[in-house]
Amino acid sequence: MRTFTDAQLHExxxxxxxxxxxxxxxxxxxxxxxxxxxxxxxxYPWPVWPMTGWGIGVIFHYMFDYRQSRFLSEEDEYQKLKKKLEENNHITP
Structure with missing residues (x-):
């Protein structure tokens, strides 16, 4: 399970x-x-058009800011790079 700092929880x-x-x-x-x-x-039901366009924006807002996405997680990427660097340092003489 991932742990969060207080600043990360606030964000x-x-x-x-x-x-x-x-x-x-x-x-x-x-x-x-x-x-x-x-x-x-x-x-003509013209409100469909602003509703659809704006709705796409709301969906992206949800995907990128509300839901935890591991694919776009800066912290996860940092941990992967750190682990890879540590592995490379242990392999080379």
Missing amino acids: LAHKRVEFRTHLMVYLVINAALWIIWYITGQG
Whole structure:
């Protein structure tokens, strides 16, 4: 299991709160767009387009900031490099 420093936990908490804020703004604004669409005559469902584009951004925000991704983890990459360097130092005479 991975251990976190206090600074890392604080940064992770900050990123998660930012994601939740982003998600709430997305939901409120898109609800407002759908209400405007409904009030103005319900023609072509144009709110789908900003909702889709922005939704892709919300998904990427989740993937990179909320969820723990080992693929993009700076700490994991550092540990791999450190381990490789230690192995190379032990192998060479």
